[in-house]
Amino acid sequence: MSFLNLTLKVWRQENSTSSGRIETYEAKEIPTSASFLEMIDIVNERLIKDGEEPIHFDHDCREGICGMCSMTINGIPHSKERGITTCQLHMRKFKDGETIWIEPFRANAFPIIKDLVTDRTAFDRIIASGGYISVRTGSAPDAHAIPIPKADADAAFDAAACIGCGACVAACKNASAMLFVSAKASHLNHLPQGAVEKDQRVLGMVRQMDAEGFGNCTNQYECEAVCPKEISADHIAKLNRDYLAASAREATS
Amino acid sequence: MALDSKVPNGPLASKWTNHKGASKLINPANKRKYKVIVVGSGLAGGAAAATLAELGYKVDCFCYQDSPRRAHSIAAQGGINAAKNYQNDGDSVHRLFYDTIKGGDFRSREANVHRLAEVSTEIIDQCVAQGVPFAREYGGLLDNRSFGGAQVKRTFYARGQTGQQLLIGCYQALEKEIGKGGVTMHPRTEMMDLVVVDGHAKGIVVRDMKTGEISTHAADTVILATGGYGNVFYLSTNAMGCNVMAAFRAHKRGAYFANPCYTQIHPTCIPVSGDYQSKLTLMSESLRNDGRIWVPKSAEDAKAIRDGQKKASDIPEDERDYYLERKYPSFGNLCPRDIASRAAKECCDEGRGIAPTGLGVFLDFKDAINRDGEDAIRARYGNLFQMYEKISGEDPYKQPMMIYPAVHYTMGGLWVDYNLMSNLPGLHVLGEANFSDHGANRLGASALMQGLADGYFVIPSTVAVYLAEQKPGSVTTEHPEFNKAENAVRDRLKSLMDIKGNRSVDSFHRELGLLIWDKCGMARDKEGLEHALKRIPEIRQEFWTNVRIPGSPNGLNSELEKAGRVADFIDFAEVLCHDALNREESCGGHFRSEHQFTDADPEVQDGTTQPGEAKRHDENYQYVAAWEHTEPGTAPILHKEELVFEEVQPSIRSYK
Numbered sequence A: 001m002s003f004l005n006l007t008l009k010v011w012r013q014e015n016s017t018s019s020g021r022i023e024t025y026e027a028k029e030i031p032t033s034a035s036f037l038e039m040i041d042i043v044n045e046r047l048i049k050d051g052e053e054p055i056h057f058d059h060d061c062r063e064g065i066c067g068m069c070s071m072t073i074n075g076i077p078h079s080k081e082r083g084i085t086t087c088q089l090h091m092r093k094f095k096d097g098e099t100i101w102i103e104p105f106r107a108n109a110f111p112i113i114k115d116l117v118t119d120r121t122a123f124d125r126i127i128a129s130g131g132y133i134s135v136r137t138g139s140a141p142d143a144h145a146i147p148i149p150k151a152d153a154d155a156a157f158d159a160a161a162c163i164g165c166g167a168c169v170a171a172c173k174n175a176s177a178m179l180f181v182s183a184k185a186s187h188l189n190h191l192p193q194g195a196v197e198k199d200q201r202v203l204g205m206v207r208q209m210d211a212e213g214f215g216n217c218t219n220q221y222e223c224e225a226v227c228p229k230e231i232s233a234d235h236i237a238k239l240n241r242d243y244l245a246a247s248a249r250e251a252t253s
Numbered sequence B: 001m002a003l004d005s006k007v008p009n010g011p012l013a014s015k016w017t018n019h020k021g022a023s024k025l026i027n028p029a030n031k032r033k034y035k036v037i038v039v040g041s042g043l044a045g046g047a048a049a050a051t052l053a054e055l056g057y058k059v060d061c062f063c064y065q066d067s068p069r070r071a072h073s074i075a076a077q078g079g080i081n082a083a084k085n086y087q088n089d090g091d092s093v094h095r096l097f098y099d100t101i102k103g104g105d106f107r108s109r110e111a112n113v114h115r116l117a118e119v120s121t122e123i124i125d126q127c128v129a130q131g132v133p134f135a136r137e138y139g140g141l142l143d144n145r146s147f148g149g150a151q152v153k154r155t156f157y158a159r160g161q162t163g164q165q166l167l168i169g170c171y172q173a174l175e176k177e178i179g180k181g182g183v184t185m186h187p188r189t190e191m192m193d194l195v196v197v198d199g200h201a202k203g204i205v206v207r208d209m210k211t212g213e214i215s216t217h218a219a220d221t222v223i224l225a226t227g228g229y230g231n232v233f234y235l236s237t238n239a240m241g242c243n244v245m246a247a248f249r250a251h252k253r254g255a256y257f258a259n260p261c262y263t264q265i266h267p268t269c270i271p272v273s274g275d276y277q278s279k280l281t282l283m284s285e286s287l288r289n290d291g292r293i294w295v296p297k298s299a300e301d302a303k304a305i306r307d308g309q310k311k312a313s314d315i316p317e318d319e320r321d322y323y324l325e326r327k328y329p330s331f332g333n334l335c336p337r338d339i340a341s342r343a344a345k346e347c348c349d350e351g352r353g354i355a356p357t358g359l360g361v362f363l364d365f366k367d368a369i370n371r372d373g374e375d376a377i378r379a380r381y382g383n384l385f386q387m388y389e390k391i392s393g394e395d396p397y398k399q400p401m402m403i404y405p406a407v408h409y410t411m412g413g414l415w416v417d418y419n420l421m422s423n424l425p426g427l428h429v430l431g432e433a434n435f436s437d438h439g440a441n442r443l444g445a446s447a448l449m450q451g452l453a454d455g456y457f458v459i460p461s462t463v464a465v466y467l468a469e470q471k472p473g474s475v476t477t478e479h480p481e482f483n484k485a486e487n488a489v490r491d492r493l494k495s496l497m498d499i500k501g502n503r504s505v506d507s508f509h510r511e512l513g514l515l516i517w518d519k520c521g522m523a524r525d526k527e528g529l530e531h532a533l534k535r536i537p538e539i540r541q542e543f544w545t546n547v548r549i550p551g552s553p554n555g556l557n558s559e560l561e562k563a564g565r566v567a568d569f570i571d572f573a574e575v576l577c578h579d580a581l582n583r584e585e586s587c588g589g590h591f592r593s594e595h596q597f598t599d600a601d602p603e604v605q606d607g608t609t610q611p612g613e614a615k616r617h618d619e620n621y622q623y624v625a626a627w628e629h630t631e632p633g634t635a636p637i638l639h640k641e642e643l644v645f646e647e648v649q650p651s652i653r654s655y656k
């Protein structure tokens, strides 16, 4: 097994009201087969031994699906590696002696709770504003009642792969949530079951997104580049069209 | 206390329908007056909270993650079973029922399992209506695959992320109700204790993980859907935060813990590589549809592979032992998990393991790639292969995967009756947190089915059995029990903070986990279990005098959160080992080395089974072991629910 010695520059912030600062830590003898979060575990173990508070960060599944982990690594949410979450990054991607900058996902709509932990509940409120299909439990028809062309099902799936991590927001200079919102809307809008409520969905979600203080999309595509599930920015164009159409229908109805 | 399972009378296939028909209803105007607490927002809790709110109940839902969408159910990869028989391959409710009973090694309650098989079909309808994008065929209809322990294709799937897609469907239903005001969601809020008033569960004590604030909530009933206890082993495929605290707190307040020794070790996980490792990653069972599991026939070849002198491709076909195909020709690589895991362990114990640590076997796709082409394999398992490559740094299209069994799922849980209510009135338990449907071993793709069955279809109907007897809002947080419980939580947190010792919480968790894996893992014996029961109190003593929790309890403090969970894992581990010690037989996920078939047994001589297979003792152990809490360090008290089989005759479980 080979090992790395690294220098970490980490954002530390006591709570949401205090101001933060970058602290420097040495990460010694890190196995190259460890994951990035295991590297932080090793550093934290030493901090605790030294009587200091460990670096706080969000994580749970550690396999790229729960969307909890959220570090900006050397300036890029989930690191410069494509198509992965922070927890899927492995230390074999780093070189001995490297300095690594680690910061939270930054956006006004994601206030920092502590260190690298942010509050992303704005996403939940967007879903509550229309990101669902209104079907009561037990009232569904047989699953084969409506066949769905495979292409539509696959397109819906590509959008549904979003894990709600918020990297797209953190990567955007305007802190826009359009990639997330458009992926969520596309997933349901692509399916016959979801088409019925399309207008309310699109209007509700976009309005809530604006109310949460996310910025406007100016087509920079930084979101697409960092998205761990490689969600396509084409969904954004589609959402814009759907929103315009829905607004027009709303105005005339 | 006698355990009354409250299984309805009548023929098995009509019990559920009759029970629903005969149960009391609560009229819509009254439903609004009832308050329900749901702890957990995974498939079980999320489905329950959403559905109960749709029905009109006032629901408070809690989870420790920042969003209900991140519950551990999200990580399920492979699929969900349902007796739809869309493939027309002979599936039926009865067959799913039978497979599940047999898969559970005849240690589950027939009536519950039959109900599960019955509602399985409605689950798929519900999920499709919510927009869950299950895999489809070109004709636009749903596709299915096979999973272990079944000879039909009844597993519905959504690429390699069935759990995430089902949970998103459930979460969206939940958010819909949150938006309408029927559910109040409390994310980043951890349940620290259960409040019991006059013998009934009537509320909880919680800690706001952001501010550290402790508060209490009252309700007419409390529903726990807090997942499994696999992390007692430290390393497992579970998410880092999965814990037993909520269930164990309820256990301390009087709820019986049933069959904790039934733990599932999943055969196909990425092997352990070092002691810094924080979790193990599952490679979905669906891979066994096309992957072939093998080790070299000779220990010398295996050693050469371990030392890097040989590669898998250097071992000629006739020097390979496809041991599952050899031992279980009719199920082959798709035999159930407990069996596949033990077989891997046996090979490695014989020195034929191929990972650098000696603990690993090959999962090889060469034949499938030659047969169907790389593209077809990529379409089926692309994201799993990618996941493997990211973690191991090796390309599974070129080299066989290396896998080894790891702790994955826990069949045991809080004891519940047919209505999913604990022996502690007012406490209902759903999903992986209860013990109910999987007996001694769960079949693949059946946990998602059970979580959603409990949450969408069972509890919305059975909760009324209890609530109809309760005056709504009769208990509030003004009751002195709330204050008492809240103070007890504060005192406990203060004691933890005040220890100011020298060791991290993780170091204790790792120590406990290693001990339990070693003594109560894939194989157990009396001597090992007694050793563990001697060691656990020592670990507890050391923990409560030497753990170090930096920072303050007022605000986010991940070490304090972990400390509370690990303290409960330590106490829980004792119940686990007592149960394993008590059960002098082998069944499903519980393998006692003293109880296995040998050449001397007539069943081996007549070819019914083979040496080394699990040997049940139905005369003495055909019961659910439900444990009553006593003080840590003293043995819990055993209560038995005898299992009665009317429909199927327990037999030697054979997959030959």
Ligand SMILES: Cc1cc2nc3c(=O)[nH]c(=O)nc-3n(C[C@H](O)[C@H](O)[C@H](O)COP(=O)(O)OP(=O)(O)OC[C@H]3O[C@@H](n4cnc5c(N)ncnc54)[C@H](O)[C@@H]3O)c2cc1C
Binding pocket: B039, B040, B041, B042, B043, B044, B045, B062, B063, B064, B065, B068, B071, B072, B073, B074, B075, B076, B077, B078, B079, B080, B162, B163, B189, B190, B191, B192, B225, B226, B227, B228, B237, B238, B239, B242, B243, B245, B246, B282, B408, B409, B430, B431, B432, B433, B444, B445, B446, B447, B448, B449, B451
């Ligand atoms: C990697 C992996 C793959 C799997 N694949 C499959 C599969 O393909 N098919 C299948 O059928 N099964 C699979 N399983 C099993 C299945 O996913 C789980 O058994 C099931 O999802 C559990 O659901 P649940 O709702 O009971 O609990 P969970 O989803 O674990 O939810 C628990 C909830 O309780 C909350 N909680 C816990 N403790 C507290 C507390 N003290 N206070 C407040 N909230 C708390 C959590 O926040 C969470 O919301 C897999 C499991 C794993 C680990």
Ligand code: SF4
Binding pocket: A161, A162, A163, A164, A165, A166, A167, A168, A169, A179, A180, A183, A223, A226, A227, A228, A229, A230, A231
């Ligand atoms: S669109 Fe991509 S980056 Fe944005 S929340 Fe979803 S998965 Fe994360």
Ligand code: FES
Binding pocket: A058, A059, A060, A061, A062, A063, A064, A065, A066, A067, A068, A069, A085, A086, A087, A088
């Ligand atoms: S920890 Fe779950 S996606 Fe990274």
